[in-house]
Amino acid sequence: MTEPDEPARIAAPPAAGERSLVARYRAVRQASEALARALTPEDQQAQSMPDASPTKWHLAHTSWFFETFLLEPRLPGYRPFDPRFAYLFNSYYEALGPRQPRPERGLLTRPSLADVIAYRRHVDDAMARLLATPGAGGLGALMELGLAHEEQHQELILMDILHLFAGSPLHPAYAPPRRAAPGIAPPLGFVGFQGGLTEIGHAGEGFAFDNETPRHRVWLEPFELADRLVTNGEWLAFVHDGGYRRPELWLSEGWGRVQAEGWEAPLYWRRGEDGWLEMGLHGLRPLDPAAPVSHVSFYEAEAYAAWAGARLPSEAEWEHAARTAEPGGQFLDSGRLQAQAAPPGPGLRQMFGDLWEWTRSAYSPYPGFQPAAGAVGEYNGKFMAGQFVLRGGACVTPAGHVRPSYRNFFYPHQRWMFSGVRLARDGAADARRAHGAGEFERDVLEGLAKPQKSVPPKYFYDAEGSRLFEAICELAEYYPTRTEIGLLRRIAADLAAEIPEGAALVEFGSGASVKTRIVLDAAPQVAVYAPIDISPQALAAAAKAIGRDYPGLAVAPLAEDFTRALELPARARGRPVVGFFPGSTIGNFSPDEASAFLQRARQLLGEGAAFLIGLDLVKPEPDLIAAYNDPLGVTAAFDKNLLARLNRELGADFDLEAFDHVAVWRAAQSRIEMHLKSRRDQQVTVAGRRFRFAAGETLHTENSYKFTVEAFARLAAGAGWTLRRAWTEAQPAFAVVLLKA
Numbered sequence: 001m002t003e004p005d006e007p008a009r010i011a012a013p014p015a016a017g018e019r020s021l022v023a024r025y026r027a028v029r030q031a032s033e034a035l036a037r038a039l040t041p042e043d044q045q046a047q048s049m050p051d052a053s054p055t056k057w058h059l060a061h062t063s064w065f066f067e068t069f070l071l072e073p074r075l076p077g078y079r080p081f082d083p084r085f086a087y088l089f090n091s092y093y094e095a096l097g098p099r100q101p102r103p104e105r106g107l108l109t110r111p112s113l114a115d116v117i118a119y120r121r122h123v124d125d126a127m128a129r130l131l132a133t134p135g136a137g138g139l140g141a142l143m144e145l146g147l148a149h150e151e152q153h154q155e156l157i158l159m160d161i162l163h164l165f166a167g168s169p170l171h172p173a174y175a176p177p178r179r180a181a182p183g184i185a186p187p188l189g190f191v192g193f194q195g196g197l198t199e200i201g202h203a204g205e206g207f208a209f210d211n212e213t214p215r216h217r218v219w220l221e222p223f224e225l226a227d228r229l230v231t232n233g234e235w236l237a238f239v240h241d242g243g244y245r246r247p248e249l250w251l252s253e254g255w256g257r258v259q260a261e262g263w264e265a266p267l268y269w270r271r272g273e274d275g276w277l278e279m280g281l282h283g284l285r286p287l288d289p290a291a292p293v294s295h296v297s298f299y300e301a302e303a304y305a306a307w308a309g310a311r312l313p314s315e316a317e318w319e320h321a322a323r324t325a326e327p328g329g330q331f332l333d334s335g336r337l338q339a340q341a342a343p344p345g346p347g348l349r350q351m352f353g354d355l356w357e358w359t360r361s362a363y364s365p366y367p368g369f370q371p372a373a374g375a376v377g378e379y380n381g382k383f384m385a386g387q388f389v390l391r392g393g394a395c396v397t398p399a400g401h402v403r404p405s406y407r408n409f410f411y412p413h414q415r416w417m418f419s420g421v422r423l424a425r426d427g428a429a430d431a432r433r434a435h436g437a438g439e440f441e442r443d444v445l446e447g448l449a450k451p452q453k454s455v456p457p458k459y460f461y462d463a464e465g466s467r468l469f470e471a472i473c474e475l476a477e478y479y480p481t482r483t484e485i486g487l488l489r490r491i492a493a494d495l496a497a498e499i500p501e502g503a504a505l506v507e508f509g510s511g512a513s514v515k516t517r518i519v520l521d522a523a524p525q526v527a528v529y530a531p532i533d534i535s536p537q538a539l540a541a542a543a544k545a546i547g548r549d550y551p552g553l554a555v556a557p558l559a560e561d562f563t564r565a566l567e568l569p570a571r572a573r574g575r576p577v578v579g580f581f582p583g584s585t586i587g588n589f590s591p592d593e594a595s596a597f598l599q600r601a602r603q604l605l606g607e608g609a610a611f612l613i614g615l616d617l618v619k620p621e622p623d624l625i626a627a628y629n630d631p632l633g634v635t636a637a638f639d640k641n642l643l644a645r646l647n648r649e650l651g652a653d654f655d656l657e658a659f660d661h662v663a664v665w666r667a668a669q670s671r672i673e674m675h676l677k678s679r680r681d682q683q684v685t686v687a688g689r690r691f692r693f694a695a696g697e698t699l700h701t702e703n704s705y706k707f708t709v710e711a712f713a714r715l716a717a718g719a720g721w722t723l724r725r726a727w728t729e730a731q732p733a734f735a736v737v738l739l740k741a
Helices: 018-036 041-045 055-074 102-107 113-131 136-166 232-240 252-261 298-307 315-322 428-434 439-448 463-473 480-490 492-497 514-522 536-549 591-605 621-628 634-650 709-718
Strands: 190-193 196-200 216-220 223-226 269-272 275-280 283-286 356-362 388-391 408-410 424-426 504-508 528-533 577-581 610-616 659-666 671-678 682-686 689-693 698-705 722-729 734-740
Touching: 018 055, 018 113, 018 136, 041 055, 041 113, 055 113, 055 136, 136 275, 190 315, 196 315, 216 315, 223 315, 232 275, 232 298, 232 591, 252 298, 298 356, 315 356, 315 388, 439 634, 439 682, 439 689, 463 634, 480 492, 480 514, 480 722, 480 734, 492 514, 504 514, 504 591, 514 536, 528 536, 577 591, 591 610, 591 709, 621 659, 621 671, 634 659, 634 671, 634 698, 709 722, 709 734
Parallel strands: 504 528, 504 577, 577 610
Antiparallel strands: 190 223, 196 216, 223 424, 269 275, 275 283, 356 388, 388 408, 610 734, 659 671, 671 698, 682 689, 722 734
């Protein structure tokens, strides 16, 4: 065989002694075989689809690579293990002759697995002899390429085995199930970058693939990058909002895939009786809302970004931003084999490890790129058409394999790799936000940029909104407040019996209302009252009122968004804890948000805690519509006051008379929706940005989910709670439930 030329565009590593080369070679080769030890010979034979390969083939092909490119041309007297293997285990090197068709690799029952292992031993022994020769340190780039190539196949082994196991009705686990508690994803934020003229591509003397070179200059406009990956819980909102049924979100070819292949969720999600499950290397497990969404195609990533009012980053933006991130992450050596919830902290997280991150950049050559001469030049260059770049590495990528300039690439429809999504935004249009504009403005602008325009309902409650809501509570049609108060008074003794002596009552919301006082009056054994509220003013007023009227009670307020609180006030710690969440406020959360809230509340309140929650129950549609669209127009005024607040605080120019308040019952989702419906085609300016409303288009302002006790018990169980008791009012239907952690 003719000796291949050295890859012209693969940077050579510094000279290394033969001992370090031998140790590195052995470690990489042993790691591949370690991955296969958990698999039966039958597992290693099967091929689940044309894009995947049997584990046995991977083990043989990586040996063929060393044999073909290093041993045959460089070790005098080397004899191939079996000359026929050149046909069986060539992957795609056209210059080296014909090969077994890729879709038919699973038909290779011979050689046996034992023969493949013997082949590996034969190659390893010969490589030991080659590495022991004088000047072995000069093997250079081909040696490094062979080792990096085998590390790539280690990741492919796990990708392909997961796809194989996911197709089995037995849902086998590659590794023992992990029983870690669901994580908590920090709120999504964005990190701004000024852009300008920058350089990307590999720099320095270390090894890099040829497609990472040459280093070159690019111009970047200002941009923002999400500080973490998109989570399962956030993707569920996309699913529930009809993301897989809305062609306006999708690229044309992507929408064709959705229809042709029936996509309705990421590749390994499965519908279970009690919610979504996800197939992973640890088997079929309940979906963790806080974990990053995985195994999505470029088409899905693009559609989600459009739905979220954002976009995918370019690979140049990603690499530029990655310089500011910590290089560590969840790689194969962690043993987790699945992406983890983002850790708390400032700045960019999960840039390396966990999941490969889609970019919007087509996989194409850098300016000045030249593939290496000879067959080895086919390694990357021949694939630079029709694919898209991913960056950062994954939980199945060997540690030390990736770097900021590393370019992975797949076709836009492929989903079996460990791929996730990080959002990006243009920075120029968001300059006000980038320079310190508040959360209110950020949330409003993000909501208005979505295909279904929306504003979070927490922004209803300025001073006028709070006054109007109090008026709503007095309406004959609005039953929830008076019904819950009546129910609490009727069951007060039962509630008191469930509250231990010296307990801390933790209220989610500022409290101090009639409902809070009903519980405190019935349970004088409560020692500490700890209201949690994001509004310091509301919190201070509640704490002052309760402290004045209950002088023997310690009041320990916590100024925090109660959906994000991580630790109880000091005076509430070390006591029995009872949570209190009245008003069916939990109905304002989507099911996934409610599940995430219940998980966080369980973590906050602690093991053994009790949790009292008010639930508005499902009832006839006319009753619900009347409660949310009263004939006096108070609810309409409450809804439109949100527009008045936008005009006042964000410089918007909404014409309140150009919108109608609408309440709609969605039986399939078991929720009432409130919308503001545009009467005509119009444009509105908010914080300097213009948004178009078509006639009939709506601004979604609130959801109010209605429950059955049984359905809520299942929701709570998924978050680690057990339903112990439920007290109900028949007409209108309402419930107070007691959960135990």
